[in-house]
Amino acid sequence: MTASTPPAPPFRDPHLPFAKRIDDLLSRLTLQEKISFLHQFAPAVERLGVEPFRTGQEALHGVAWMGPATVFPQAVGLGATWNPELVRRVGEAVSKEVRAMRARDERIGLNVWSPTxxxxxxPLWGRNEEGYSEDPRLTSAIATAYTHGLRGEHPTYWRTAPVLKHWLAHNNETGRDVTSSSVRPRVLHEYDLRAFRGCVEAGAVAGVMPAYNLVNGRPNHVSPYLREQLRAWTGEDLLVCSDAGAPSNLVDSEHYFDTHEEATAASLTAGVDSFTDHGTDGSKIVARITGAYERGLLAEADIDAAVRRQLSVRFRLGEFDPHYDPYAGTGEFDTPAHRALAREAAEQAVVLLRNDGVLPLAADARIAVVGLLADECKLDWYSGTLIHRSTPLEALYERFGAERVEFAEGVDRVLLRTAAGTFLSVPPAPEASDEVRGAEGALDPALLAGRTDLPPLTTDPVGTEFALVDWGGDVLTLRAPDGRYLSVAEDGFLRASADQPGGWVVQETFRLEPHGDGHLLRHLGTGRHVRVAADGVKVAAEDSPTEPEVFRLVVTERGEEAVTRAAAAADVVVVLAGNDPHINGRETEDRTTLRLPGQQERLLEAARAANPRTVLALVSAYPYAVEAGRLSAVLWTAHGGQAAGTALARVLAGDVSPAGRLPQTWYADDADLPDLLDYDVIGARQTYLYFEGTPLFPFGHGLSYASFAYADLAVRVGEASVGVSFTVTNTGEVTADEVAQLYSRAVEPSVTRPRRELLAHHRVTLAPGARTALSFEVPLTAFAFWDVARGDWRREPGPYDLLVGASSEDVRLRTTVTLDGERAAPRPVARDGLAAVDFDEQSGTEIVDRTKVSGDAVTPAADGTAELLYRACDFGAGVTGVSVEVAGGGTVEVSLADGPPLATLTLGTPTAGPYAYTTLDAPFGAEGVHDLRLRLRGPLRLALVGFSG
Incomplete structure (x- = not known):
């Protein structure tokens, strides 16, 4: 520093604590500069040398949307590994690639929006592929490992800053921005919050993203749980980033606020710090926040709090200390280690569901490989662009030799004949320009989709034979012989121009609609019918009077015929079935059934009929209901990224013994499922925790090519934990992994508790004959439940079963321990009254917002009648009156247990609005301890019940 060089401001001093540096930088920013930071794309402040910053970089299973990167298995596949240490290494590799990509492209953000x-x-949730498990503890363990990998190991600086998605109780895509998840307190604390809490308390999370939906009638973007729960779990600053477009939804679709200024102010004061809205244009958010401030809806302190949390992340990422940032020079990208890790993860994710001895495949077997997924390496919405790829067919060719493998895709081959007697035809593609060629001169298929320089479809007397794939729900794709899918670009013309279906709005899907003696062809992306024009084949304009073309479908070969021929000539058949992650189940679209698409069921049946030694390999983002007992073997893997095919082939061949475990219950039939919008896992008996039926395959299930013996169970009850130890021995003939699982069950619960509940697990590799000792230290808090009568956790004294085994149903060892705890006390309702939402049992209710800021109320659901039960209410020496705080209009009947109504309170004149509460009183006599039952009728909201006298 020379005499004329001014000293660096304190926020540039790496020797000061971050808190002091943030204070200094905040003091130097103008109000408008601080407001501008609240949009996702925060601009630079050149006078201070502060660079622009963006929140948000998708990195769910590899760096997404920003070009080539290592693609790991889908999140549900990582969950199926039951291996937190592996997932930590995946997170580490992903974060290194984020850093390496940022070094050459500043659009890459270091604030990653992952994991989910x-x-x-x-299982019908469209985004099933993005989560890890139905169990909160397993989800938390896997997610915590991933965030630790993303964060890095340095105590001060972070490699990337992970944000958890999506806060809170978000499991439906249908109406996701307007539907409300009704979540009772026990489900909230024991289930939905638990997965988030474990990650946050582990210290590797930068923040969360609220979900689009509402919870208990209140949008997640104004949720009081951000303050009351999330930020109470840690002393660190947590950044809350809105989901894309959600700030505007508060007014535009949810109509929760009248103006965007009110909505933005409410979000900011609830805890949202970064607004993702209107793409890169921050002007509208800036105007809304400025308007809210000028109207007195916000104070500068509210703005400062949000900016402080943003700056905390930026300082931790090393933005202001480039010379001290240990990750600044990270350049690890598509390394041999990353490629090997992608294969290892894909191998560990394969789950063997059934096997009668046909697997592993004999080295000299003649194999028929059939099915729509046999020669595919599918990507999903949050995948990066593949640098490497493998399909099951390619990998089986390589492993067994092409001469021993027969392939039949099993698609229907069709011609589409027009009314004029000609056929749809794909013209030859012109010579590709350099920019759409890969490194070796091959066409880059990713750059073909949406092209308008390719010639559109025409008609001619011969036509093109298309591969027609029916993905279920009358959704189909049409593929040209060279592998290109029919797609529609912005100009409306049909072209064979897409490597795969994809995009936010998929432009490669169609529907054949019966019409007279033919079919209309509807393009689902635009919703318009296809017509033949003089300049090519196109979709009809929105207001076009032209009649759509009526096509005759000419089938040249049925897929079942090709499958039958291949299967009959083979020693064993491997059927590859499953889903395309962009069709019938994805973000914005829930599934409607557990069944395989009809075309795939027909192919499977054709294979089995021709050859009883049939193996079904499901490659899918979610569970299916299949008739597993009629098959020699069944495997499942999520879409496994770049190494998917190699991993599956190595498992089929026995090079790797499968050890993946199901991260969620596989149900046998759609009838086993509750309504998609029923979020009460306790009342609706959902997930392995409460399901009372017989699953197709249980949670934690997965077979091996080895066998394992469990022994030597020992349990020690300490002051703060329960120690559990046992041994596992590989009694088989091959080296293999086993996933040992520990569950508990309250033997004599006073309330509905899980049938069994995962406490801990460990994946271990054992050679033949090898034995290992495993031990777990389970905190006593793990045996507690949320007691609605006291509004807190409580561990009941009494017996608890401890169950050790290979799945939630495959129990090998068990014992019972007696734990101390706190006995239930009657609710002191005579003194404290009741919050309506703290019921023990309910029927026909929905939980709604008591006010727009906080609190819950209960209302009857659609049919207008509901019941609430509160157990063991203590009326003391006696009460003489009851009061209810209600809004809306309707009736509350109050009775003891199953007795007749002792009081009826009616709100004859509706209140001014849903938040205009009034108190009704009536005589009511009771003394001692009784169960209390309330019956609600009409469109009323019940918030509180009180007693007097």
């Missing part, structure tokens, strides 16, 4: 910790409560 929403629980896989319902």
């Amino acid at each position: 910790v929403n629980l896989l409560r319902h």
